[in-house]
Amino acid sequence: MTIRSADRITKELEHLVFTGELGDGERLDEIKLAKRFGVSRTPVREAIQKLATSGLVTQEPRRGAFVRQPGPVELMEMFEAMAELEASCGRLAAFRVSDDALVLLQTANDKCQAALDQGDPDLYYQENEHFHHLIYKASGNGFLEQEAQKLHRRLKPFRRVQLHLRGRMKQSMCEHREIVAALVEGDGDRVANTLRDHIAIQGEKFHHLMANLKKGT
Amino acid sequence: MTIRSADRITKELEHLVFTGELGDGERLDEIKLAKRFGVSRTPVREAIQKLATSGLVTQEPRRGAFVRQPGPVELMEMFEAMAELEASCGRLAAFRVSDDALVLLQTANDKCQAALDQGDPDLYYQENEHFHHLIYKASGNGFLEQEAQKLHRRLKPFRRVQLHLRGRMKQSMCEHREIVAALVEGDGDRVANTLRDHIAIQGEKFHHLMANLKKGT
């Protein structure tokens, strides 16, 4: 055993939650999971503890841990918080971004454009993710960068879907261009506002999707 | 046993770290801690896991967990992130704050003033904390509120000390008044900027304190 199996299990469980194999409200049966991963309950429990502190599951004493997918309200709140976080990163980046980082941002954007031209939302998301990580990093604040990445990861499944909406990729691309332009100018407030709107729109689009989905059923 | 002892131990350990009884870099000896709290290693380990995910300790495989107090750089980054978070809360609060909440903010501020008049930094800090929590709540975003509180807790020991600097309490009080004034006006940007500066100053003051402390030794 070269690595803590508890850590491996943490990631496996996260994956199960993200892919939806462990659905909302489902109980995490320690024994079943232990058998599934071929370990004892101990590392499974440690993994569950970690998920609990990062908010993916809730623990009820003597009853176990349950998957806790955010509801519509919490999701909106998380998107709003993400918008604010990214705005903060962008504002700081406007003052601190290096020429090298700007070049990287441009190339990331070009790749987004390529994905858009190919009409490939998954590829677009991937390149788009890279673009945003670059902005977090350009904030020059490692702590903020980590926090932004954490929330980004948590929202990842929801940010993805809205890209499949008609015209959304193209619109997103325009917003990216404006963000970079404002960064080049060094206009902190404009970067912040553009980024904030960029994320807020994602939240709204996602909201629309959800509403339509419910209507459909 | 009415409550999970692991949860109790988590809080006890947090306390030990905050009070400094467990100093920076110190190893958390599972056996010693287990004896100290009168339990087995299992709940102690679970508690340590939690501290690790919240960032208070780092774990090295097969070597144990070590207290990880943030260094000067990380501390500055955390203060900056806190400033941004509070600014975000304030901006949202400017649009959403209720009249009731404004009254609460005013009374909280009056209590700060009273503490200032008594020249009691500890009391001031307490009332000041309440003031800030009210602003987090007034953001109308529960998720953001939680995140802000989390970081606030983490910075608590450092926010405290700078209040003992000559004239800092009075200055802080002025800033509070301006924040409320901007909230009443509903001027989001002004609230955000004032709050951001309010926290940023705390970071700077703390920095000065640290610098002087080092010079002294």
Added chain:
DNA sequence: CATGTTATTCTTGTATACAAGAATATTGAC
């Protein structure tokens, strides 16, 4: 005496055992 090597001890990480509360099944009364 310094240093490199081996042996021992210690600590973590995992598995298993046990205690106690929660959920479920069984039984009895109406």
Added chain:
DNA sequence: GTCAATATTCTTGTATACAAGAATAACATG
């Protein structure tokens, strides 16, 4: 047949046992 009370089973939470790597001590060698 339905509902309440009790008995049983199941699951979590904690303690202990064991395995393996890390730190340390003992020792040999130059």
